[in-house]
Amino acid sequence: xxxxxxxxxxALGMVALCVAWELIGRLQVFGPTFxxxxxxxxxxxxxxxxxxxxxxxGATGTSAVLGLTIGGGIGILIAAMRQAITATRPGxxxxxxxxxxxxxxxxxxVLIVLLxxxxxxxxxxxxxxxxxxxxxxxxxxDAALTAHHDLFTVLGSRRSxxxxxxxxxxxxxxxxxxxRLAAPGAVLGAVLGEWFGAPRGVGLLIxxxxxxxxxxxxxxxxxxxxxxxxxxxxxFTILQRAAARxxx
Amino acid sequence: xxxxxxxxxAATLDQPAISLANIGKEFNLGRRRVVTALTGVTAxxxxxxxxxxxxxxxxxxxxxxxxxxxxxxxxxxxxxVEGSSxxxxxxxxxxxxAFQEHALLPWATVSENIAIPFRLARxxxxxxxVSELVALVGLAGFESARPKQLSGGMRQRVxxxxxxxxxxxxxxxxxxxxxxxxxxxxxxxxxxxxxWAETGVTTVMVTHSVDEALLLADRIxxxxxNPGRIETEVMVxxxxxxxxxxxxxxxxxxxxxxLIRLLDHSxxxxxx
Numbered sequence: 001x002x003x004x005x006x007x008x009x010x011a012l013g014m015v016a017l018c019v020a021w022e023l024i025g026r027l028q029v030f031g032p033t034f035x036x037x038x039x040x041x042x043x044x045x046x047x048x049x050x051x052x053x054x055x056x057x058g059a060t061g062t063s064a065v066l067g068l069t070i071g072g073g074i075g076i077l078i079a080a081m082r083q084a085i086t087a088t089r090p091g092x093x094x095x096x097x098x099x100x101x102x103x104x105x106x107x108x109x110v111l112i113v114l115l116x117x118x119x120x121x122x123x124x125x126x127x128x129x130x131x132x133x134x135x136x137x138x139x140x141x142d143a144a145l146t147a148h149h150d151l152f153t154v155l156g157s158r159r160s161x162x163x164x165x166x167x168x169x170x171x172x173x174x175x176x177x178x179x180r181l182a183a184p185g186a187v188l189g190a191v192l193g194e195w196f197g198a199p200r201g202v203g204l205l206i207x208x209x210x211x212x213x214x215x216x217x218x219x220x221x222x223x224x225x226x227x228x229x230x231x232x233x234x235x236f237t238i239l240q241r242a243a244a245r246x247x248x
Numbered sequence: 249x250x251x252x253x254x255x256x257x258a259a260t261l262d263q264p265a266i267s268l269a270n271i272g273k274e275f276n277l278g279r280r281r282v283v284t285a286l287t288g289v290t291a292x293x294x295x296x297x298x299x300x301x302x303x304x305x306x307x308x309x310x311x312x313x314x315x316x317x318x319x320x321x322x323x324x325x326x327x328x329v330e331g332s333s334x335x336x337x338x339x340x341x342x343x344x345x346a347f348q349e350h351a352l353l354p355w356a357t358v359s360e361n362i363a364i365p366f367r368l369a370r371x372x373x374x375x376x377x378v379s380e381l382v383a384l385v386g387l388a389g390f391e392s393a394r395p396k397q398l399s400g401g402m403r404q405r406v407x408x409x410x411x412x413x414x415x416x417x418x419x420x421x422x423x424x425x426x427x428x429x430x431x432x433x434x435x436x437x438x439x440x441x442x443x444w445a446e447t448g449v450t451t452v453m454v455t456h457s458v459d460e461a462l463l464l465a466d467r468i469x470x471x472x473x474n475p476g477r478i479e480t481e482v483m484v485x486x487x488x489x490x491x492x493x494x495x496x497x498x499x500x501x502x503x504x505x506x507l508i509r510l511l512d513h514s515x516x517x518x519x520x
């Protein structure tokens with residue numbers, strides 16, 4: 001009973017949002033730069049633009065997935081190292097905070113010079129995915145209960161066994177959570193990376209449509225980026241729930 | 249290997265299982281605030297004995313058990329287990345411990361949880377021993393179940409089976425049935441008495457239940473609060489095996505009355 005009610009509430013919320021968007025657009029509450037949803041959908045589903053959109057989604061999606069794999073993976077690996085070697089903790093925390101403090105919009109042009117136009121979106125997506133992944137993974141590696149740690153101590157566990165048999169399995173739901181938090185960041189990082197001269201992608205669509213003052217296409221592209229981020233978030237939410245059922 | 253030498257064997261047999269000398273434990277709360285959890289605790293526990301540490305909350309009985317297990321270090325005094333430090337017992341994988349929270353790994357099955365001591369001791373898992381323990385605690389048929397599929401009582405049985413996996417020299421039980429309902433708790437008391445009789449392992453159990461202490465222990469160490477200390481000891485001369493009838497015996501009643509009187513004395517008055 002509870003789940004269908006929640007689903008119904010979510011569906012009603014979505015419908016209310018769509019209706020509000022349509023009304024605001026039609027009544028031109030915010031002027032011509034806020035088009036009705038039907039116009040945005042018209043652009044999004046127009047047959048002659050499908051190839052353009054699918055190519056953009058393919059490029060941004062690939063960059064985001066690679067960025068999430070690299071940035072999220074490095075975040076989790078460094079968090080695992082931080083867990084295994086206690087002495088590295090303060091240094092690694094500062095390193096992660098320093099990476100997080102770099103403004104992505106500032107570093108993107110530098111990355112293009114360094115890595116080329118094709119790789120810059122992956123690099124920015126990696127940087128964007130790194131910190132949320134690292135922060136959530138450090139929490140995840142502390143998820144094992146004190147009683148479990150006491151048990152491993154009285155049973156004479158070695159450090160490596162404690163990490164492999166206790167801390168890693170206990171961290172699985174938290175690690176899935178780390179990727180869930182990093183996924184939208186990776187999509188937005190990829191889009192941002194595409195602004196600075198990438199040959200294709202949703203970011204390039206946003207940039208070119210805004211320069212051409214093609215407002216419906218701009219909104220359609222922004223909607224695509226949002227949907228892509230939500231798909232990533234949704235996928236890892238399902239994974240996180242499955243992990244929590246199995247490991248917690 | 250040391251047991252192969254006859255003189256050392258004699259020395260080992262002579263010494264008690266646990267020897268506590270003037271144990272004190274203070275916890276630093278910061279800002280120069282210190283709480284004395286235990287003071288002047290001196291006690292000896294013989295091999296094969298079942299000793300209950302009985303006392304009100306805050307008397308330091310769990311802290312004392314953690315000192316015996318090596319999980320805590322005493323601020324003063326010495327704790328010797330089998331003639332050496334508790335850490336030695338841990339590194340030899342000769343200690344069994346059952347916690348108040350069952351501390352089962354939620355991702356592992358009943359059999360896998362019971363086999364954990366083998367894996368942590370880097371020994372091959374003795375499947376026959378694991379099956380024997382599953383049967384010993386009455387969980388045959390639940391080998392592949394995960395902890396969340398079991399009741400609270402069943403989880404504690406798994407925890408007790410796990411603590412016995414490597415046939416430890418010392419079994420420490422920290423209120424293992426504290427979170428269970430009265431009926432389950434009573435049933436597990438009788439089961440633990442049977443398991444202890446079968447294994448003969450030296451056992452120290454923390455409890456705040458007078459009945460539980462009387463059903464299981466050879467000797468009850470009564471503890472008092474403010475600061476945590478040993479008030480007195482009571483020998484339990486009830487015949488074994490102890491059964492439901494034991495609970496109704498006159499001697500059980502006398503001992504229970506005496507213990508309740510001692511525990512009343514051990515707590516500071518609320519009026520003060």
